Amino acid sequence: MNVSIQDPRTVGPRIRMMMPHLTPLEARVVDTILGRRDFDGTTPLKSVAEDAGVSEAMVVKIVKKLGFDGFRHFRTALDDYNRLPTAELHQELSPDDSGREIAQKVFRTSIHALEETLSILDPESFERAADLIFHARQRDLYGIGGSAQIARDVAHKFLRIGIRTNVFDDAHMMLMSAALLGPDDVAIGFSHSGATSAVIEAIELARRRGARILVVTNYDTSPLAAIADVVLCSTAQGSPILGENAAARIAQLVILDAVFAAVAQRDLDAAEKNLAATMRAVTAKRRTT
Missing domain, CATH: 1.10.10.10 (Winged helix-like DNA-binding domain superfamily/Winged helix DNA-binding domain)
Structure with a gap:
């Protein structure tokens, strides 16, 4: 990028x-x-x-x-x-902060990450990511720890519109999945650092099998990004208490929200039909007053 x-x-x-x-x-x-x-x-x-x-x-x-x-x-x-006006959004926590001030700083840190992530979002990579997901026969998502939670959220979104995915958060399962992929498939790696060994190894194997590679990370020069066909990059400022992972995680979720919308747009009639069907399927699980 x-x-x-x-x-x-x-x-x-x-x-x-x-x-x-x-x-x-x-x-x-x-x-x-x-x-x-x-x-x-x-x-x-x-x-x-x-x-x-x-x-x-x-x-x-x-x-x-x-x-x-x-x-x-x-x-x-x-x-x-x-x-820039947004430069003041990121503020460190202080021992004297009130609850309200803590909430404001946490929210502003995430707002700052969203503003900057949008500024570096590459439109071409975004479109290619949506195309890869839409056209793939198989979509396998790999992530460890917090990144696995993002992968699960993404899988939930896409299932709602009939786009089926598989999430793997175990090193052995990732490799088994990757070994079965081929040229019509896409492997999606999630790693904040872009240096998570288990994810890199699975993505490398998927690539050798001919699968297309999409990576979501905070560092576009990372080892994981280097082996990807498409990189979607978040960015967040570090903090001793908040770290950068939390804000970057929000940014990555929003990036994938946008990709979800772009994929749905590629066949809007099918997306709306499947969304209605999946919503009806879970309606009985909601309690009414």
């Missing part, structure tokens, strides 16, 4: 996606820069280097590794990003 920094909203996601590829020293320098409250479009390179305890050449090397042309390009882009 190519993230254009012409849109200031993509600057934060671009930096976060590259952080796993930095050395500990490089990551510390970036964290130091991002933590500066006084950073703006006039902040000197010398000041940044001194604050981070590295040379000016090292700072330039790091920002180029992040994908910027140089320090001035990085400084302007980051300043534009920091001045």
